[in-house]
Amino acid sequence: MRRRGLDIPFDRDGSGRFLPWLIALMVYLAALATSGALALDRALARWDTGLAGTLTVELPPDASSGTGKGSLAAAVRTIAATPGVRSARPLTRADMGKLLAPWLGPDLPPDELALPQLIDVRIDLAHGVDLAAMRAALAKAAPDAVLDDHRLWLGRLAALIRTAEATAIVIVALIGAAAVLTVIFTTRTGLSVHRDVIELLHLMGARDGYIAAQFQRQALRLGLGGSLVGLALALATLLALVHAGAAAAVLGERALPLPTVNLVAFDWALLCVLPAVAAALAMVTARLTVLRALSRMP
Amino acid sequence: MRFENVAMRYGAGPEVLRDITMHLVPGSFHFLTGPSGAGKTTLLRLIYLAEHPTRGSVSLFDQDAARLPRRALVPLRRRIGIVFQDFRLVDHLSAFDNVALPLRVAGIDEGRVRSHVTELLEWVGLADQLDARPATLSGGQKQRIAIARAVIAGPSLLLADEPTGNVDDAMAERLLRLFEEMNRLGTTLVLATHNEALVARRPHPRLHLDGGRLAVAPARAGGSA
Numbered sequence: 314m315r316r317r318g319l320d321i322p323f324d325r326d327g328s329g330r331f332l333p334w335l336i337a338l339m340v341y342l343a344a345l346a347t348s349g350a351l352a353l354d355r356a357l358a359r360w361d362t363g364l365a366g367t368l369t370v371e372l373p374p375d376a377s378s379g380t381g382k383g384s385l386a387a388a389v390r391t392i393a394a395t396p397g398v399r400s401a402r403p404l405t406r407a408d409m410g411k412l413l414a415p416w417l418g419p420d421l422p423p424d425e426l427a428l429p430q431l432i433d434v435r436i437d438l439a440h441g442v443d444l445a446a447m448r449a450a451l452a453k454a455a456p457d458a459v460l461d462d463h464r465l466w467l468g469r470l471a472a473l474i475r476t477a478e479a480t481a482i483v484i485v486a487l488i489g490a491a492a493v494l495t496v497i498f499t500t501r502t503g504l505s506v507h508r509d510v511i512e513l514l515h516l517m518g519a520r521d522g523y524i525a526a527q528f529q530r531q532a533l534r535l536g537l538g539g540s541l542v543g544l545a546l547a548l549a550t551l552l553a554l555v556h557a558g559a560a561a562a563v564l565g566e567r568a569l570p571l572p573t574v575n576l577v578a579f580d581w582a583l584l585c586v587l588p589a590v591a592a593a594l595a596m597v598t599a600r601l602t603v604l605r606a607l608s609r610m611p
Numbered sequence: 612m613r614f615e616n617v618a619m620r621y622g623a624g625p626e627v628l629r630d631i632t633m634h635l636v637p638g639s640f641h642f643l644t645g646p647s648g649a650g651k652t653t654l655l656r657l658i659y660l661a662e663h664p665t666r667g668s669v670s671l672f673d674q675d676a677a678r679l680p681r682r683a684l685v686p687l688r689r690r691i692g693i694v695f696q697d698f699r700l701v702d703h704l705s706a707f708d709n710v711a712l713p714l715r716v717a718g719i720d721e722g723r724v725r726s727h728v729t730e731l732l733e734w735v736g737l738a739d740q741l742d743a744r745p746a747t748l749s750g751g752q753k754q755r756i757a758i759a760r761a762v763i764a765g766p767s768l769l770l771a772d773e774p775t776g777n778v779d780d781a782m783a784e785r786l787l788r789l790f791e792e793m794n795r796l797g798t799t800l801v802l803a804t805h806n807e808a809l810v811a812r813r814p815h816p817r818l819h820l821d822g823g824r825l826a827v828a829p830a831r832a833g834g835s836a
Contacts, residue, residue, distance in 0.1 A: 320712065322703035513699050516661055518689030519716040520682070608681070611663050 320514060321507045321524075323531045328502035332532075332595075333539030335495050340543030340591050341550075343488045344584050348551055350481035351580040357474045359575075361467060368434035368442075369461045370401075370451065374427035385430055388455035392434055395450065397442035399435040489594065496536075496595045500528055500602040515610055525603040529596045536595030540588035547584065551576070612658060612768065612799070617667035619653055627653050628823045631667070635801070637767070640794045642810045643803040645820035651803045652696065654820060655770050658801065659691050660684055672767065689717055692766030694774045696803075698757040700745040706732065706756050707741040713764040731759045734789075750777035758786060768799045775806060783809065 323329055370392060372385055385403060392401040404412075409428055410419075436442050444462060451458045504511065514524055558575075576584075617631040628650045635641060643651050656662045657669055660676055669676050671687050679687075692713075700709050707728055714724045732738055735755040745753055754777045761769060769790065775783035787809070794800050801818070804810060810817060819826045 318703075320701065320704065320708075320715075322701070325703065509699065510701055512661070513701070514712070514716060516659055516688060516691075516693060517713045517716045518685050518687075518691075520685055523716060611660060611681075611684075 319527050319530065321503075321510050321527045321531075323503065323507075323527075326503055326506050328499050328506060329531065329535055332495065332499050332535045333542070336492060336536050336539030336591055336595065337543035337546070339488045339492045339495075340540040340587055341547045343485050343591075344544055344547030344587055345550065346481045346484040346488070347587070348547070348576060348580065348584060350478045350485075351576055351583070353474045353478055353481075355575055355577065355580070357471055360470065366436050366438050367463070368436060368444075369463070370432040370434060371459045371461060372430040372432070372455060373457050374429055384455040384457060385432075388451060388458045389432060391450045391454040392432060392447065395442060395447045397437050397440045398447075399437045401432055401434050404431045404433055492591065492594060493598050496532060496598040497602050500532065500599045501606070503528060503531075504603065504606050511607075512610075515607070521604055521607040524607060525600045528603045529600040532599035533592050533596040536592035537588060540591035543591075544585065544588050551584075612672075613668075613670040614657075615668045615670075617657065617664045617669060619650075619657060619662065620665050626665070626823055628657070628664075628820075628825075631825050633818065633825060633827065635799060637799055638794065638797050640791070640800045640815040641802070642813070642815055642817045643801050643820065644805070644807075644810060644817055647805075649820040650823045651820055652772060654818075654825075655693075655772055655801070655803060658768075659693050659770055660688060689713070689764065690767040692761035692764065692769040692798075694754075694757050694761045694769075694771035696772040696776070698745075698753045700753055700756060700760075702745055705742045705744060706737060706748070706752075709745065709756055710759045710763055712760060717764060727763060728759075731763055732756075735759050751779070751782060754778055755782070755786070758789070762789070762793060766798060769793060769801075771800070771802045773804055774802060775804065775809065787813070 370388060372388060389401050389403060392398055406428075409431070413428075444460065448460050451460060511524055555576075612633075612635045614631045614633045617628060618626050619628040620626045631654065643654065645651050653662070657664055658671070660669075660671070663677065672690065674683075674687065676684065676687070701712070704712070710728045710732060711724045714727065719727075729738070729741070732741060735758065737752060737755055737759075740748065740752065743752075745756070748756070754774065758771070758774055761771065771790070774790075775786055778786065783806075790800055790802065816827065
């Protein structure tokens with residue numbers, strides 16, 4: 314059986330030679346930017362969930378001793394009596410030592426530092442808690458107490474992460490635009506190089522779609538090949554980062570500060586769709602470019 | 612095919628054709644003659660709708676080409692077979708695939724393509740060259756492939772630019788008999804040639820171009836047009 318190939322000799326056309334490598338590079342960068350945005354989103358969701366059921370009440374350093382000890386106990390009682398609160402536990406010096414260990418070292422002097430007293434409050438998420446009522450009750454029972462629901466800190470962090478995500482999305486969009494321009498340029502070059510064959514097909518009565526189909530098949534082939542290479546490189550990079558992150562977790566503070574990549578199965582699947590998207594983008598761009606050029610023929 | 616006061620110029624250059632008015636009835640056979648640079652190829656390009664005239668109108672199959680939308684020109688083009696002077700074979704395709712192009716472009720199924728192309732290539736004496744690339748063929752073989760490609764779809768109008776320029780006299784006679792057979796079956800033919808001996812041996816009328824102007828010499832006694 315005689316093999317049926319394309320009518321236009323793309324294999325002899327040097328303009329398409331670099332397209333797969335350019336697309337591979339673009340898909341590689343797009344995959345890294347996308348995975349970065351996804352990892353940030355996952356991290357934000359994790360912090361949000363982790364902090365959603367907790368509050369922290371802070372009292373001045375002298376609250377746990379002497380005359381101030383009464384206000385700590387009063388604050389704990391007031392918080393515990395608030396509907397929706399599951400527990401209210403003052404942090405011990407040992408707990409504070411663990412919290413401050415990254416900055417002050419593991420051997421925190423027991424009583425030399427004037428540390429504020431913190432109360433770790435756990436909330437029943439099913440019922441929630443009236444924070445305004447809790448603040449009002451605390452203001453009466455322990456006027457020096459400060460209620461921190463982490464919203465301010467989390468809000469700032471969220472804003473920072475959203476900015477980083479938006480930047481990643483802009484980067485992906487710019488990479489997409491660059492890919493489109495590259496395909497347009499390559500297709501126009503192909504139209505110029507193969508002008509004679511295209512005119513021949515046109516004069517034989519080939520519909521514009523028949524000629525465009527030849528270019529779109531070629532763009533699909535080159536785009537898919539290049540984007541699969543780009544994805545493979547991106548996955549290798551991400552897996553290396555995942556392993557490096559895991560190793561850093563084992564080494565603890567002795568490790569280099571490496572970015573951690575915590576992607577779920579959906580995120581990996583989304584990354585694996587990138588080659589199909591890139592190839593489809595190349596195919597549609599080539600088709601539209603050819604149809605536009607052919608529309609200027611008699 | 613009808614030309615009314617047609618003129619043609621490329622860009623800002625001089626008119627290469629001017630005041631061309633002619634009417635070729637279906638089933639006619641005309642030679643197109645004239646010296647080099649007289650405008651024969653341009654006239655053929657206007658007929659096969661590769662160019663729009665600078666002025667005047669060109670009608671094909673009773674339809675004014677200038678008034679038709681682009682997509683309506685497709686079925687008109689499929690009724691025209693063209694033998695180009697430089698053959699315009701597609702280098703990377705085999706002889707078989709070159710001849711098959713008009714059928715594939717028209718969406719004919721592969722079974723019919725295979726049988727038609729094989730039969731026609733046998734007829735032009737190239738049955739043993741089905742898989743040969745044009746670069747490996749002689750000028751005469753390329754010309755026969757170009758002719759086979761032009762006639763494979765059974766065109767209503769066949770335009771041939773020097774179709775016998777690269778073949779020996781015996782093959783030229785054989786190809787002309789093919790054209791005349793197609794003409795007898797109803798195909799309209801316009802055959803551009805420099806071969807005065809060939810024209811002299813045939814009774815068909817002559818369209819003679821000189822300096823971009825057209826003169827029509829009637830058919831000689833016993834002619835078919």
